[in-house]
Amino acid sequence: ILNVEQSPQSLHVQEGDSTNFTCSFPSSNFYALHWYRWETAKSPEALFVMTLNGDEKKKGRISATLNTKEGYSYLYIKGSQPEDSATYLCASHTNAGKSTFGDGTTLTVKP
Amino acid sequence: GAVVSQHPSRVICKSGTSVKIECRSLDFQATTMFWYRQFPKQSLMLMATSNEGSKATYEQGVEKDKFLINHASLTLSTLTVTSAHPEDSSFYICSARDAESGRDTQYFGPGTRLTVL
Numbered sequence: 001i002l003n004v005e006q007s008p009q010s011l012h013v014q015e016g017d018s019t020n021f022t023c024s025f026p027s028s029n030f031y032a033l034h035w036y037r038w039e040t041a042k043s044p045e046a047l048f049v050m051t052l053n054g055d056e057k058k059k060g061r062i063s064a065t066l067n068t069k070e071g072y073s074y075l076y077i078k079g080s081q082p083e084d085s086a087t088y089l090c091a092s093h094t095n096a097g098k099s100t101f102g103d104g105t106t107l108t109v110k111p
Numbered sequence: 112g113a114v115v116s117q118h119p120s121r122v123i124c125k126s127g128t129s130v131k132i133e134c135r136s137l138d139f140q141a142t143t144m145f146w147y148r149q150f151p152k153q154s155l156m157l158m159a160t161s162n163e164g165s166k167a168t169y170e171q172g173v174e175k176d177k178f179l180i181n182h183a184s185l186t187l188s189t190l191t192v193t194s195a196h197p198e199d200s201s202f203y204i205c206s207a208r209d210a211e212s213g214r215d216t217q218y219f220g221p222g223t224r225l226t227v228l
Contacts, residue, residue: 034217041221043204043219043220045219049216089155100157
């Protein structure tokens with residue numbers, strides 16, 4: 001993996017469904033992986049900062065895991081709500097201070 | 112959490128004019144700020160890294176004479192798009208790094224929508 005890739009590009013789910021999406025990143029020179037939530041007309045908001053292989057972070061119904069050896073992170077949302085609708089960005093940071101963003105996964109939760 | 116403001120939120124200008132965008136960290140000091148550009152349906156593209164008191168570091172392909180960056184204080188960085196052309200129309204967003212938050216968390220401004228006629 002040379003770039004940061006997110007999949008799927010977009011996702012439509014019903015309220016109450018649980019969902020997950022993927023961020024793949026270069027595993028070499030890894031420093032940290034950030035997840036951001038970006039609602040329309042607002043600033044991207046930091047969700048998680050993950051650094052160690054095997055890290056698991058949780059905030060309410062949202063959780064994330066990290067595998068630095070194979071270069072991927074999963075973001076999970078349990079029991080999706082309409083207010084979870086947003087674009088979820090991941091960004092990989094290298095130990096040289098360079099950050100690269102993925103294209104994001106746009107989640108739409110239908111009531 | 113930390114707050115970053117960006118001004119203006121939207122600007123429309125004529126081709127050939129210059130536009131200045133301000134990025135401020137409101138409740139923390141940011142020695143490093145970043146400027147991004149977002150093209151339609153694409154991710155944030157890092158343009159440059161702005162360090163307080165020194166010259167900005169530009170990413171490959173970004174013209175430093177076209178996109179002037181000044182980081183004169185620990186709370187303010189400015190991006191000036193000089194002699195703007197329609198192809199410069201885009202969404203520009205800044206972020207500020209709060210080194211005390213751990214692993215260099217970035218806090219984003221709300222962005223500026225630039226339209227060049």
